[in-house]
Amino acid sequence: MSRRLNAADVGHLCTGAMFVACTIDHESSKQYRDMTLALIELQGGGPVLAPVGSLDPAAMTTSIGFVNQGLMFSEMIPVGDEFETAIALLQERLGVPLQGVFPLAAASVNAMVAVSVALQTGLPLVDADPMGRVFPLVSQTTLALAGLSAGPIALTGPTGETAVVDVFAPARAERIVRALASELGGWAATASYPVTAAQLGAHGVVGSITRLIEIGQILDSSLHTQQKYVRLTSLLGIRKVIRARVTDVEGLSRPSVPGLPDRPSSATLVDEAQGRIVRLEIQNEILMMIVDGAIQAVIPDVITLVRPEDASVAGLDDLWVGNKLDLITFPAAAQWYTAAGRALVEPMAMNVVGPVRGGRAR
Incomplete structure (x- = not known):
């Protein structure tokens, strides 16, 4: 209605x-x-x-x-x-x-x-x-x-x-x-x-559009951060939340692939709970999340950042050395996981980190 x-x-x-x-x-x-x-x-x-x-x-x-x-x-x-x-x-x-x-x-x-x-x-x-x-x-x-x-x-x-x-x-x-x-x-x-x-x-x-409003209602509420994550998991099917501290940010010298976004870069974070090394590959947005060398999420998956103290939305400008952030991943629309959908968007990530073999980035 x-x-x-x-x-x-x-x-x-x-x-x-x-x-x-x-x-x-x-x-x-x-x-x-x-x-x-x-x-x-x-x-x-x-x-x-x-x-x-x-x-x-x-x-x-x-x-x-x-x-x-x-x-x-x-x-x-x-x-x-x-x-x-x-x-x-x-x-x-x-x-x-x-x-x-x-x-x-x-x-x-x-x-x-x-x-x-x-x-x-x-x-x-x-x-x-x-x-x-x-x-x-x-x-x-x-x-x-x-x-x-x-x-x-x-x-x-x-x-x-x-x-x-x-x-x-x-x-x-x-x-x-x-x-x-x-x-x-x-x-x-x-x-x-x-x-x-x-x-x-x-x-x-x-x-x-309704989904965006529902996400906002959860994040803008007075609920505790973990309660918000529980509700987001029910709504979005969140696959992973990693709390990590930024240890390094680098702009990459390699040129962007023609026809794809500019400014490739990456960020390295350390998982505060388990000491895992997290690497984010970025090209105007986060294209891939790699944990201890294994790919955990890759476009078309959504990879986003929030501030752990209140689950307020963070952005790429919050990736500064020493800052602590929660990294969240969840699936995109079903159409993007078809063979045709993957063929249209996954080359963006592959062109950033090179070929992927056995679930690990080279």
Whole structure:
């Protein structure tokens, strides 16, 4: 059943969105949270969160998300109408009205952007997305796995310049959109993957917005840290929690593989309970966790960080020598554990650490 989100829901959603996307820049998520809360107060109500099944199966929907190329959103803050412009351009190209929006990734800033856009436009926020976590590439979606087109894609840059790209193949869309984002000024607000509600329900990660809110409700509560972990385990199927102290952080000199994110790095931590050596391989997010030389979690698994004193969400900037953190892993959406899903995302991790033999990294 559809419902209108309130201010508390938005706050919890932001916490959940940051938890499932361990990144450097959590500030953008908080900025959009605060913008949305101010708009809710001004308008007297939040956006409508609509289950996929509540929409007409033929209703056209679109994903909403930022694509950036080197420029962080906090360096050139959006004016606020970029996504409305992109939606209008996409509707014009499609020749039919859009009847719902969903985040390109139900995680990090793109989850919060979709909430804000739904409130601004009056369109329902559809309770689904095509990633179920965050991946860095536009082509890494469950809709792409299903053979659906990424385009047409409408883009608006920070200077107000726009483009509409007629492209089918998601991999090709990734290259073109990324290049356009660079030319438009460093980032682009995009409306992509125009699909019907029936297609989104069949091939998307359904209920992902509600899951973020539920995660946030747990983490924002006054429960003890261990009680929070018990509830998160029930909700997410947490596989491992390791409390460890950072002993080393290094930026790697090797170049990034073409077409993959920049800034490869790694962090070494020591497990406080058992003395195990934990290594995190990072490339804009945590791609792999290795414990005493054996891989314990690897993308598409979600690997994230929280502060042990209260289970508040931590980020990659909390990986400084001497800091103590809880490392948490849990499975991503089921689509990513199919042969096709693994083939689309696992090469990111393999290109960071090299071939894997017998469960150990070389």
